[in-house]
Amino acid sequence: MTSRVSIWVESRRNGALLALWSLAAALVVYVFINGGYLIAVLQFAAIYVVFVTGLNIFMGYAGQVSFGHNAFATISGYTSAVLTTSYGWEPLTAATLGLAGALACALIVGYPTLRLRGHYLAMATLAIGLIAYEIAVQWGSVTQGYMGISGIPPLGIGRWAVVSDRGVLLLLALIAALGVLASAGIRRSRLGRALVAIAGSEDAARALGIDVARYKLIAFLISAFYAGVAGSLFVHAVGFVSPEVYGLHMVVLAFTMLYVGGIGTVTGAALGALIVSLLPETFRAFNEYQDLAYGAVLILILIYAPGGLASLPKLWSARRKEGA
Amino acid sequence: MAAALEVEGLSARYGHVEALRHVDLHVDDGELVAILGPNGAGKSTLMRALLGLVPTEGQVRFCGRAVPRRNPVAATALGLILVPEGRGIFAPMTVAENLELGAYLLKGNQAEFTRRQDRVLTLFPRLKERLAQVAGSMSGGEQQMLAIGRALMADPKILLLDEPSLGLAPRVVEEILEKLGDLNRSGLPIILVEQKAPLALKLARRAYLMSVGSIAAEIDPRHVKSHDDLARFYLG
Numbered sequence: 280m281t282s283r284v285s286i287w288v289e290s291r292r293n294g295a296l297l298a299l300w301s302l303a304a305a306l307v308v309y310v311f312i313n314g315g316y317l318i319a320v321l322q323f324a325a326i327y328v329v330f331v332t333g334l335n336i337f338m339g340y341a342g343q344v345s346f347g348h349n350a351f352a353t354i355s356g357y358t359s360a361v362l363t364t365s366y367g368w369e370p371l372t373a374a375t376l377g378l379a380g381a382l383a384c385a386l387i388v389g390y391p392t393l394r395l396r397g398h399y400l401a402m403a404t405l406a407i408g409l410i411a412y413e414i415a416v417q418w419g420s421v422t423q424g425y426m427g428i429s430g431i432p433p434l435g436i437g438r439w440a441v442v443s444d445r446g447v448l449l450l451l452a453l454i455a456a457l458g459v460l461a462s463a464g465i466r467r468s469r470l471g472r473a474l475v476a477i478a479g480s481e482d483a484a485r486a487l488g489i490d491v492a493r494y495k496l497i498a499f500l501i502s503a504f505y506a507g508v509a510g511s512l513f514v515h516a517v518g519f520v521s522p523e524v525y526g527l528h529m530v531v532l533a534f535t536m537l538y539v540g541g542i543g544t545v546t547g548a549a550l551g552a553l554i555v556s557l558l559p560e561t562f563r564a565f566n567e568y569q570d571l572a573y574g575a576v577l578i579l580i581l582i583y584a585p586g587g588l589a590s591l592p593k594l595w596s597a598r599r600k601e602g603a
Numbered sequence: 604m605a606a607a608l609e610v611e612g613l614s615a616r617y618g619h620v621e622a623l624r625h626v627d628l629h630v631d632d633g634e635l636v637a638i639l640g641p642n643g644a645g646k647s648t649l650m651r652a653l654l655g656l657v658p659t660e661g662q663v664r665f666c667g668r669a670v671p672r673r674n675p676v677a678a679t680a681l682g683l684i685l686v687p688e689g690r691g692i693f694a695p696m697t698v699a700e701n702l703e704l705g706a707y708l709l710k711g712n713q714a715e716f717t718r719r720q721d722r723v724l725t726l727f728p729r730l731k732e733r734l735a736q737v738a739g740s741m742s743g744g745e746q747q748m749l750a751i752g753r754a755l756m757a758d759p760k761i762l763l764l765d766e767p768s769l770g771l772a773p774r775v776v777e778e779i780l781e782k783l784g785d786l787n788r789s790g791l792p793i794i795l796v797e798q799k800a801p802l803a804l805k806l807a808r809r810a811y812l813m814s815v816g817s818i819a820a821e822i823d824p825r826h827v828k829s830h831d832d833l834a835r836f837y838l839g
Contacts, residue, residue, distance in 0.1 A: 476693050482651070482656055485679075486679065486685040
């Protein structure tokens with residue numbers, strides 16, 4: 280069964296999940312038609328869908344920990360930004376090279392780092408993220424330090440560039456959807472099953488002939504690829520980049536999205552990215568209490584749906600069975 | 604009878620603790636050998652060491668070929684398949700997915716996969732009813748059947764079982780041991796690690812008694828007629 284079909288079947292079996300996705304699609308359509316500030320919010324959400332979906336492959340499917348995937352977004356984003364603004368490269372070519380750089384870094388860093396487990400792996404990856412941030416700050420002759428780089432051209436090929444807000448949203452939504460479908464395909468594949476087995480028990484996986492070290496590295500590279508794509512998309516969609524864009528805030532936000540949506544599920548990461556991006560806007564009317572309301576809702580979600588929003592249908596179905 | 608598995612001077616350490624000390628043993632073709640011993644005797648470490656899951660010294664040969672050390676993938680490819688202590692099933696996956704993972708090294712040979720799955724589902728019909736069920740939601744006995752079934756999907760040339768009776772009701776244990784007996788009678792060599800010595804000795808042709816990381820005695824089950832005989836072996 281293809282990944283596209285599997286998501287559809289998963290949703291059809293689950294009325295609540297289908298309702299959530301219909302709501303998300305309706306929202307995108309509504310914002311697309313009416314325009315305004317929410318277009319920028321949804322563009323941001325779509326970029327995070329890509330980033331978090333990739334992180335979910337490494338953390339959710341393979342059960343590893345990374346606080347450092349912002350490093351790959353930094354490498355890809357800055358490479359793309361510098362090559363297009365300083366050297367006049369085509370955005371697509373620059374983004375491709377940025378992506379290759381992010382993958383090369385992931386390979387160099389991942390090979391020794393992935394021998395570590397649990398907290399040690401978390402600390403090592405955190406260090407990678409911090410190093411990338413510091414380089415972005417200190418290497419002022421290339422990155423312009425805290426000032427950042429502006430005037431980054433939009434994505435496009437040759438004379439064809441996506442310049443309108445609606446066009447950018449459509450392109451980002453398309454790339455995000457492709458990212459989720461690819462993630463669903465990975466989860467259903469031999470590779471996906473091996474990753475979930477590794478998350479369950481590395482020794483049991485080894486005892487079945489699964490090369491744990493190799494698959495952990497593959498998962499790391501795939502998630503670094505997603506992070507790199509997100510990093511490049513950001514600079515070309517916004518037209519500006521500074522070190523703060525890819526700072527620790529990005530990691531915290533991605534973790535929030537991952538856990539609110541449902542870590543380890545195919546669609547939870549995307550759902551989390553959408554909801555967490557939109558929540559602050561929902562509470563804008565609360566003025567100075569906006570952050571308080573945002574935080575309270577996140578806590579409530581995690582208390583009542585510890586498996587994330589994607590687990591709600593299962594929770595409701597279990598409650599219905601208990602009640603029957 | 605030719606030895607399927609030969610182990611010579613196998614030692615393993617966890618840091619400064621010597622968990623296995625110069626273990627020598629052999630398993631003949633079609634033989635079921637029990638490894639007995641109290642908690643902490645090194646039985647589970649021995650299983651992990653045979654597969655290369657822990658760093659070891661010494662030699663392991665299977666069907667005349669050296670089993671590479673610290674390379675469980677190569678050991679599995681040779682046909683040494685372990686059912687780990689605590690079953691090691693993948694709880695969030697369905698029974699069908701767990702079985703698919705058992706045949707991980709098969710790589711897309713659908714006809715062979717179907718043959719192996721049919722064999723497993725014939726041996727454990729209860730798994731057939733539960734193919735779409737999430738493995739973690741099954742009873743302990745069913746999970747143990749799944750763990751053995753998953754190992755059989757790898758088409759083992761020798762099956763290593765680590766405490767399959769752990770935490771199970773006596774009736775379920777009997778059912779599982781009966782299936783292991785059937786498998787062994789079909790020609791599959793088995794190493795059965797078990798704390799419940801009387802149960803294991805009913806099935807085994809030979810047994811090794813382990814104590815403090817080494818082989819303390821080799822037991823012929825025919826010479827164990829009573830608990831007193833067994834106690835004599837344990838107490839030396």
